[in-house]
Amino acid sequence: MEHKFLNFESIDILDGFWCRKQEMLRKTTVWAVYDRFKETGRFDAFKCDKNSEIKPHIYWDSDVAKWIEGASYLIKKSPEPKLEEIIDEVVDNIEKNQLPCGYFNSFYIAIEPQNIFKNRDCHELYCAGHLIEAAVAYAEATGKTKFVDLMIKYVDYIEYRFKIKGDTGFKTPGHEEIELALVRLYKFTGERKFLDLARFFVLERGKSLETALTDWANESYLQSHMEAKKQDKAVGHSVRATYFYCAMADIALLDGDEELKSACEKIFDDIINRKMYITGGIGSTHHGEAFTIPYDLPNETAYSESCAAIGLVFFAHRMLILTGEKKYADVIERVIYNGFLSSISLDGKAFFYVNPLEIVKKNHTRHKSVNFSDHLPPMHRFEVFDCSCCPPNIVRFLGSFASLLYTYNESGIYLQQYASSKAKFKIDGKEITLIQKTSYPQNGKISLISDTDVTVFVRVPEYLGDLNFAKNGYVPLRLVANVEKTIEFELPTMLIEGNPKILAAAGKVALARGSVVYCMEGCDNESELFNIRINKNTDFIHGFDNELGVPTITVSAFIREDSDALYSPLSQSRKEIFAKFIPYHAFANRGETDMQVWTLVE
């Protein structure tokens, strides 16, 4: 059954885990990303000066656009004149340099005007999509419509060239994004032509084979190997894929298209049953930053891009709206506490593009020993990348994070994610204020109080399985106005094993407390991590690391002691040690050190 969701603008996150992350975003991250983008020339690129010393990159517009979108969310919640000033200057530059036809792309205008709309993989429509999203977000935040008006002009030109005239060098974009952006523009303006154009890009895709871009960037890489409605597997570049699946879900909802809905359901199941890391990360290889084959989830060479984690949440959230099924909210929880959150340093200033599940420092030494630069995971976060798509994506994701908390329909409110918050609903004309108090994920207690009688369906966390007092995975709580009700879920610490088909998890376990996956770091442990075997009957000792400001779990484990022999008969002799774990999302905040999610068990 379809749900509606409560937009972040109607929710104040009050305190606790996510409040601290949002404060970090407002105080630090939005500025850190701005500073890096400013100094690398990304903002000045909007001047479209072909003589500029710094040559813009084809996706710089999208970097800044995502930052604007995130900044707009902050402005929406609380005025930030400096941010507005920066954004207004960008908008002025767009106005100044937009071509008379409506086209805008800082790279193509300044550098290659002769190649506009000729190259499928050059991210023009991707950049356009992000500019559209930014423009809508900025209009919603400030009421200023200049930016969105400029983008509507651009969209009209896109419609003319791609849909009406059809004279462009490609039919559908190499990197999806514009599809979901057009849906958003439709929702903002109410103009059906934008939805129709979104539908055009979604449904034309894969109808005829367009040229593969390179050897590896084939039609599957671009999700163009077949029509959307026929797709049932997650393939190709994982960010492109999830953005596309988002648009499919959007159109399935708006058009009531059961075929698209069914395709989305199959694809989603393919991801979460066969192609998702325990952290919620997706994309098993750096080759094409792509999905590979079922159960192929290598740890050290995991790609698990930050943007793909975000894309998976976007997709899951749309599927939650479309179906009302809790499994989608379960996946969101898995991602936000792990594979998403690992992407940003604890100080809010540095970012992972790639989120590995294992770091073995000596494998870097290995590579150096033969002067080879094969793909190995980064050992620390960076403040900016050449391809810096992830940092501003993190900004906009955290800025609108509260939108994930609640959905609702005629039966009541669904509490999908746990976070202390005050939410204002308007359901069937009735206003309801709901306050959620919780220290989740520190414990599983959730207190609710509303100013009106209402039923709140509280999602049971995935790791508790089926609870007999829950209905479809939600515990219905009938709230009486101004009477607090409390529910407390168990928050088990668990050793988890992977499907027997996952080679990288064979013989190993991961440690999790609730949905928070833990890892070991080399700097916390005396042995090489791969030599540690968790005692399968271990107790769990909970602690707190003051330096990192995160909880810790210590377990009993065994190691084999150092030996001179390279090979020797199997000995059962083991040394007992204690192994210390920290939340996976907090790794790589203390310099370069080994890290491991999956650990031997015995």
Next chain:
Amino acid sequence: MEHKFLNFESIDILDGFWCRKQEMLRKTTVWAVYDRFKETGRFDAFKCDKNSEIKPHIYWDSDVAKWIEGASYLIKKSPEPKLEEIIDEVVDNIEKNQLPCGYFNSFYIAIEPQNIFKNRDCHELYCAGHLIEAAVAYAEATGKTKFVDLMIKYVDYIEYRFKIKGDTGFKTPGHEEIELALVRLYKFTGERKFLDLARFFVLERGKSLETALTDWANESYLQSHMEAKKQDKAVGHSVRATYFYCAMADIALLDGDEELKSACEKIFDDIINRKMYITGGIGSTHHGEAFTIPYDLPNETAYSESCAAIGLVFFAHRMLILTGEKKYADVIERVIYNGFLSSISLDGKAFFYVNPLEIVKKNHTRHKSVNFSDHLPPMHRFEVFDCSCCPPNIVRFLGSFASLLYTYNESGIYLQQYASSKAKFKIDGKEITLIQKTSYPQNGKISLISDTDVTVFVRVPEYLGDLNFAKNGYVPLRLVANVEKTIEFELPTMLIEGNPKILAAAGKVALARGSVVYCMEGCDNESELFNIRINKNTDFIHGFDNELGVPTITVSAFIREDSDALYSPLSQSRKEIFAKFIPYHAFANRGETDMQVWTLVE
């Protein structure tokens, strides 16, 4: 204490394991390699026809030379007129096309005469070395000296250009081989200038930095990073390395050079204590086919080149002669039953260049899914390669295999390798015939009978450790003329573990019976191999595979049963199965299937 070794020409292998391999060599392999070389143009290349349709490769001379060397060993043991005819034709072509100065290289003469001795990595001196070895072997086999005379003329020219005039584009060769070949030529001719030239190439190496060849082919790759006497670690391309270390050991012996001897000992220990697969394979990466860092021994991406296994035996054999220490013979045993023997198919016609310790077929599917061709192991043997150095190396190795069996000195005869054989010694002018009867490695019983009273020191296999009735690892048997004595070593079946520093062996064991390492193949086992955990208390059921003609071992093991969940709480539930193992050297003889040496244990 120095030993002498008994050359294969004085030994007849009578029956059993190695006899079957030598019969296969004579009946099949030598011809199979010839046919492939003939049809690929390697033999015709010696015509040096610059207008030939088939362009020769820079190392083709060495391919044919190694084959000639191997064929000569066969001729030495028993006439083979057809082989002689083929070789004589090659020699005639060399005579016809050798430059007046003495230079001979079919590629450079036909294709790039202007570039003679200009490019360090173009294998000219490597080819020269193999031609020298072939020429000596052929002269020893047939008494015909034309080939060796032609090569002496070539060596004189090399000496003139490299040592006297010094006007070549490089000082020492990019790929070692000529050094040990010159020592061999010295031993054959007794002419010191050849030894001096060998010493020149060995001692000049690394004295001054020569140009690195490419990014990855740096001075370490070529063992040119420091002077030979200062080297103490195995580095770089593992075939180049072992050939170089052979020459170092040769010169250490001939010159009584303690510094070179000490360098060789340190390098050897570095290999066998830190850089050798359990199969005796060396070279942990395809990047530069090279040694990497200590304990870096990945299974699937093992390089473990067949030529490197052969090179390690050559090196170990020289060290055995130089020191008389049994550990060198132990390593030879490890290599010959595993990493060497895996290089040739059971039918003797096809070859591995790379000898992996794990094959996971679905990883090939993985790579295809993203159109990527990263290094993965071959899944079957080939009859010929573009760079076909290994097949003829196997021919010459098997052809002279018996040279590994015995050493001797004034205290008596040392039985270093077990094989049914009749050996004729001449020690201090006294002739001794020694017959060894054994079914090794099927069992550990060895019977000895000689026609003269003599002490035979029988090496205790490495896997038995120190036996209290042995002396320095050898059991002294005082043979009385014509009285058979029998010794029977235990032949334990064992689960072996790797050093705790080896990531690829963590949590796993290998199965071995005596020195024969076993592996599982997918076609013999019902579960994916990485999901199998050997019961650490298993019994071993010995059997025989009639299709392959090899012994088998069946063990009790556990698997986790199929599950729908991608992740679930640790369950102790296991299904008990029987897992079947075959000798590692017999893998990949039944089509493409998974293979695994290191298996989980619990």
